[in-house]
Amino acid sequence: MPITNNEIAALEERASKxxxxxxxxxxxxxxxxxxxxxxxxxxxxxxxxxxxxxDPANPDMPDRDRIVVSKGHSGVGYAAVLAEKGYFDFExxxxxxxxxxxxxxxxxxxxxxxxxxxxxxxxxxLPMAVGLALxxxxxxxxxxxxxxxxxxxxxxxSIWEAAMAASHFKVTNLVTFVDRNRFMIDGKTExxxxxxxxxxxxxxxxxxxxxxxxxxxxxxATALDEALTADEKPTVIIANTTKGKGxxxxxxxxxxxxxxxxxxxxxxxxxxxxRMFQRN
Amino acid sequence: xxxxxxxxxxxANTMTQAQIYGEVLCKMGQTRPDxxxxxxxxxxxxxxxxxxxxxxxxxxxxxxxxxNLFGVAAGMAKSGLTPFISTMAVFTSMRACEQVRTDICYQxxxxxxxxxxxxxxxxxxxxxxxxxxxxxxMRSFANMTIIVPxxxxxxxxxxxxxxxxxxxxxxxxxxxxxxxxxxxxDYGFTIGKAVEVNSGTDITLxxxxxxxxQAAEAANYxxxxxxxxVRVINLHTIKPIDTKTILQAVMDTRRIIxxxxxxxxxxxxxxxxDVIAASGKGCAFEKVGIPDCYCEVGYPEDLQSYYKLxxxxxxxxxxxxxxxxxxxxxxxxxxx
Numbered sequence: 001m002p003i004t005n006n007e008i009a010a011l012e013e014r015a016s017k018x019x020x021x022x023x024x025x026x027x028x029x030x031x032x033x034x035x036x037x038x039x040x041x042x043x044x045x046x047x048x049x050x051x052x053x054x055d056p057a058n059p060d061m062p063d064r065d066r067i068v069v070s071k072g073h074s075g076v077g078y079a080a081v082l083a084e085k086g087y088f089d090f091e092x093x094x095x096x097x098x099x100x101x102x103x104x105x106x107x108x109x110x111x112x113x114x115x116x117x118x119x120x121x122x123x124x125x126l127p128m129a130v131g132l133a134l135x136x137x138x139x140x141x142x143x144x145x146x147x148x149x150x151x152x153x154x155x156x157x158s159i160w161e162a163a164m165a166a167s168h169f170k171v172t173n174l175v176t177f178v179d180r181n182r183f184m185i186d187g188k189t190e191x192x193x194x195x196x197x198x199x200x201x202x203x204x205x206x207x208x209x210x211x212x213x214x215x216x217x218x219x220x221a222t223a224l225d226e227a228l229t230a231d232e233k234p235t236v237i238i239a240n241t242t243k244g245k246g247x248x249x250x251x252x253x254x255x256x257x258x259x260x261x262x263x264x265x266x267x268x269x270x271x272x273x274x275r276m277f278q279r280n
Numbered sequence: 281x282x283x284x285x286x287x288x289x290x291x292a293n294t295m296t297q298a299q300i301y302g303e304v305l306c307k308m309g310q311t312r313p314d315x316x317x318x319x320x321x322x323x324x325x326x327x328x329x330x331x332x333x334x335x336x337x338x339x340x341x342x343x344x345x346x347x348n349l350f351g352v353a354a355g356m357a358k359s360g361l362t363p364f365i366s367t368m369a370v371f372t373s374m375r376a377c378e379q380v381r382t383d384i385c386y387q388x389x390x391x392x393x394x395x396x397x398x399x400x401x402x403x404x405x406x407x408x409x410x411x412x413x414x415x416x417x418m419r420s421f422a423n424m425t426i427i428v429p430x431x432x433x434x435x436x437x438x439x440x441x442x443x444x445x446x447x448x449x450x451x452x453x454x455x456x457x458x459x460x461x462x463x464x465x466d467y468g469f470t471i472g473k474a475v476e477v478n479s480g481t482d483i484t485l486x487x488x489x490x491x492x493x494q495a496a497e498a499a500n501y502x503x504x505x506x507x508x509x510v511r512v513i514n515l516h517t518i519k520p521i522d523t524k525t526i527l528q529a530v531m532d533t534r535r536i537i538x539x540x541x542x543x544x545x546x547x548x549x550x551x552x553x554d555v556i557a558a559s560g561k562g563c564a565f566e567k568v569g570i571p572d573c574y575c576e577v578g579y580p581e582d583l584q585s586y587y588k589l590x591x592x593x594x595x596x597x598x599x600x601x602x603x604x605x606x607x608x609x610x611x612x613x614x615x616x
Contacts (some may be wrong), residue, residue, distance in 0.1 A: 062360070109358075109387055117358060121382050127348045128383060131355020138316055138338055138361060158379075161348035169340070 003221035007050065011217050014084065015045045016277035019246045021080040021090060023261060023269045029076065029096040031260035032105060035250060037077030039181040039214070039241040040148060044069070044077065046220045047146050048085050051228075056086035059114045065143050066116045066132045070125020071150030071179060072106040079103055079112070087114035123156025125149065126176065130162050133174035144228065148177045152184030155193050160205065166234045167206025175227040176207075176236045179214065181243035185257045199238060207236045214239025248272045296456030297432035298396060302327035304436045305364055306334050308443060315443070316356055318342065318365045320349040326396045327456070328366040346371045350379035350391075357389035362443065368402075369395035369452055373414035384448045385421040392442040394451045398428070399489060399541025400575055400583040401454030407574040411452075416546025418450045419519055425449040425471065426518040428540075428548070430492035433462040434516060437469035445471055454490055454541075455580070461493040474522040480511035483598055484529035484536050488515050488548050490580075491539040491589050498594035510598065518551050526555045535564040535601055539589055544569040564604050568597055 018041055026032040044067075048054070052065040069078045076096065083090040095101035102111035106120025116132070119125045129147035136143050153159060166174060178198075186192050195201070199209045208230055210223040220239070227235035243257070244250030247269045250259075261269060295303070309315050309331055316338045323329030323341050332339030342349045346367060353363040365372075372380065372395040384391045395414060402409045418426050425445060429435040435453050442449045467475060477492060478499045485495040492514045499510035511533055513525060529536060536556065538549035549567030556565060568588050575583060584590040588597055 066359070068355075117355070118382070118387050121378060123347075124351055124379065124383055127351020127379070128355035128358065130348070131352035131357075132359045133355075134340065134352065135316075135356040135359025135361050138356070139359065158345075158347040158351065161342070161345035162351065164345070165342050165348055165352065168343075 002225070003050070003218060008217045011045055011049060012277065012280050014049055015041050016273055018045060018077070018080050018084055019273045020270050021084065022077050023247070023266055023273070025076050025080060025093045025096050026259070027261040027263070027266045028094045029105070031258060032076035032096070033073040033258050034076060035183065035243040035256040035258070036071060036150060036179065036181060037074040037080070038245045038247060038250065039243050040071070040074055040077055040179045041245065042215045042217060043148060043177050043179065043220055043239050044081050046217060046224065048081050050221065051224055052146065053143065056114060059087060063141060063143050066129070066145045068117045068119065068125045068129040068132070068145065068147040070119055070129070070147055071122070071153055072119030072125065073150070075105050075107045075120070078107055078115075082112070082114045085114070122150065122153040123158040126159050126162040129174055129176070130166050130171055133171045134169060136173055145174045146177070147174065148179060151178055151180045151182065151189050151195060151198070154178065154195050163202065163205040163207065170232065171234050172230045172232065174234050175224065176234065178236060178238050179241055180238050181241045183243045183252070183254050183257065185254070187254055202236045202238070206233055208233040210235065210237045212237060212239055214241035215245060246273045246276045295432065297429075297435050297453050297458050298327040298456035300432040301394060301435045301439045301453070302330035304439045305331045308440065309335050309338065312362070312443065314360065314362045316340065316361045316363050318349055318353050318363055320344055320346045320367045320371070322367045322396070326366040326394065328364070328394070331364075346376040347379050350376040351383050353391050354379070354383035354387065354389055357384070357391050358387070362390050362392065364392045364394060366394040366396060368409065369398040369411035369414045370409055373411065373417045377417060381421050385423045388423045388447050390446065391448050392439075392451070393449065394439065394453065396453055397455050398452040399454060400570070401458070401490070401541070401580050403575065403578050403580045403583040406577050410575050412541065412543045412570045412575065413546070414452060415518055415540070415542050415548060416550070419546065419551060423447050424519065426452070427471065427516055428452045428488035428518060429516055430489060430514050431458055431461040433460060433465045434469060437465050438516070441469065441471050452489070458490045459493060461496065469516070472517045472520045472522060474525040475514040475516065476511065476525070477514050478510060478512035480509040481532055482509045482535065483602060484511040484513060484533045485539060485594065485598070486513045486515050486526065486529070486536060486548065486552050487539045488518065489541055490584070491541065494584070494589060494591045495539055495594050497591045498598065501591065501595055502598055506599070508598065508602065515548060515552070518548055521551050521555060523555050526552055527559055527561065530556055530559065530561050530563045537566045537568060537597055537601055539594060540569045541584070541589060542569050543572055545572055564601055566597065566601055
């Protein structure tokens, strides 16, 4: 399904709104993993607002597509998208991280509408996504499974166990993204524990690899269109992104892996996001 | 082999514990299309491969990758299937500990785990393959149900009951060579309800797994030779625990010994001790199992003997506890 200019404009607007909402939730929560939440906005927005067959009025629809946010630390971004899609009222997120709130920083599938799988411990999402995709095959269902990984998360051995299985079982009804923002909590991925040559690793594990600009909706749509028609190999989309994308004082600054925002910073951050939107 | 889903001593004598569950699963698979089976290069060792031979499209061998095994199973359960997963207990409870806890138990998924080679049933393999910690680990996972069947027939009962039991379940069996205890399966197996396999009023032996048979034989010997009336309880479900049966035994016999192929820290004995302590009732109490160490190497029967889990060892422990001075009144002056 080729993407139209109108769709791109609508997605840009949506992404900008989601970024501002992430800023608000972070300030309400007293702190959140905002850097990685901002870097994945385009890919998760593309899924929820263009590709995934889902219905917020019927979150348990049996034949819906499944989305696994394996980089569960980005719960603040995931929650912002779910609210924007209409799974629950955005105002409820004022309780994010608070006592007895259904919204902890890593979203719980038994408490939050629209969350298919609980994540938060890194390296767990891709194995579960492979299970969901195989589950569709066993039940002869056509729904797709999407999984979003972090790049630092790919240090975990379980990711590669799952990659091996996805390839072995030819799990082509699964599309995997890696949010390649090049940072993890302690610093740059290539300094802490290098994962390059990253595309080659996935290729060696039997994947079709798309290496794209993860903030570009045209590239995201093109890669997804190709991935969804694959019938031999599973596809990984390495989405090259900027950590903290859209908020100038956060971009590529590892200190914003996790952080809080006072009212002044909220205003500055939103103004930066607005400038990014106007530039586009 | 008998037809349908029933099992008898004949089956138990001709098939191992693991073979029986493999067959049960195959029969369940015929009528229950949502059952899938998974293993990590243990299709032959665990016998879950029988299901794979019959239903190849519903069988997944993920190779030697236990973390992925339980993650994939969780995903399948989330998709609406009922996974039965089988690999060794030591890798289930430790290599894949977090997947079992976070992916399966935290999300309260219908994953049915059949953990093999529990306790010292693979004794000759050494501590890398012994599993004397799993019950402690699994007990600490909310939502988890834990069953340690006494033999192959009870394993058949447990596997069948697991399908209709909501949420995650951990069925811990041996390597499959354990001698049968039950002759038929209609002795009243219910998850969460202990079975009194020998009645008695002097002392109670609470057991699970392979120790049930040994304790029953010890009770028989002690009745004939020592004139003792020994109650034996098969506490096949460690969690949720049958509090009522344990407290009834405390009240009736005032002497309790637990026997398990597990570290005495955290397993069956600790679960029973929790119940007794919380009740406020006093009794003589001893836990027999692996005494907080890594086991010696040896064939299971040699290790059971060494750690006092065989008939002779159990007889000796009963005599010790019967000799113990146990005060039933509240006179603590000379105790502390």
